[in-house]
Amino acid sequence: MRVDFFWPGRTKRPELRALEDFYLGRIRLLADGRVVVTPAARGLDEREKARILEIEAQGLEKRWKDDYIICLSDEGQDMTSAEFARFLAARDREGRRLGFVVGGFLGLAERILRRADLRLAVSKMTLSHELCRVVLLEQVYRSLTILQGRRYAK
C-alpha cells in the first residue's frame, strides 16, 4: 500500500513531531509511507487568511497526480477503526495511491476540500492541526496492523 501524508509546514511542537516520526516509522514497516511537507505561507498576517490558504493550496496541488485525496476535517465522515481499515484496503485493491491532507494553523482552502475524494473526521471535535496529524498517523498504523492481523496496543 502506498500512503502519502501532505501538510503545509513542518509540525513544530517537538513532542508531536517525535510522535509523527514514531508512527511513520511503524507505518513504513508495513507499507510504503511518507510525509511530504509542502510550503507554508510565511510572513503574512493571520488576517490575510484567504491568501495564506491559496498559497498553501498551490503547494499541495503540485504534489498530486491521480492520488485518492483524503482531507481531514472535523465536518467530514467518521468511521470506526475497523471501517477505516476496510476503506484503506478497498482503495489499495483499486490500485489507488492514498494521499492524506491535514491543513496548517488556518485549515485548508475551500478549493482543496472540494477536490478531496473524501473528507474524513478523526474526531467531531476540533483538534489542533498538529495533534490531528499524529492521530491520523496512529490510525493508519492501527489500520495496517488490523489488515495484517497483527496485535497492536489498545
Place this chain on the structure above:
Amino acid sequence: MRVDFFWPGRTKRPELRALEDFYLGRIRLLADGRVVVTPAARGLDEREKARILEIEAQGLEKRWKDDYIICLSDEGQDMTSAEFARFLAARDREGRRLGFVVGGFLGLAERILRRADLRLAVSKMTLSHELCRVVLLEQVYRSLTILQGRRYAK
C-alpha cells in the same frame, strides 16, 4: 471549574507524558485541574483481563465521591468542541466536580462504564489509551478557552 482526570498507571511514552503535562499546565491557568494516577494492576498476564480490570476499577472508585464521572469510550457519545464546552459549563453551573476517566491498556471494567454519568467519545476510532488522554486534555483546554472567549490555535 474543578476537573479531575483519573487513570490507572502513569502514561509511559515520554512524548505523550510531556504533552499531558503541557495541556494540564494550560488547563490549570483557567481551572482547578489535576491528574490522579490510580493503581495499575501489576505482574498479571494480559489474559487475566477481568482481574486486571477489577483491580483497576477498585483503585478508581476509591477516589470518587459524588463527582460527575465521564468515561472515555469510542462507543460513547460524540460532541463538537462547542457542544463539549457548553456541556462542561452546564455541569459547572450545577456545582458538580467533573471526573474524566481513561482506562489503561485493556480499557475499563464494565462496572466502571455503567457507573459513568456519561460515556464520551473523542473519536469513533479506537485511539491508544495514552493518545486518548492527550486528546482529552487538549479538548478540555480548548473548551476552557472557548468558555472564556480566549483565542486558541485551530
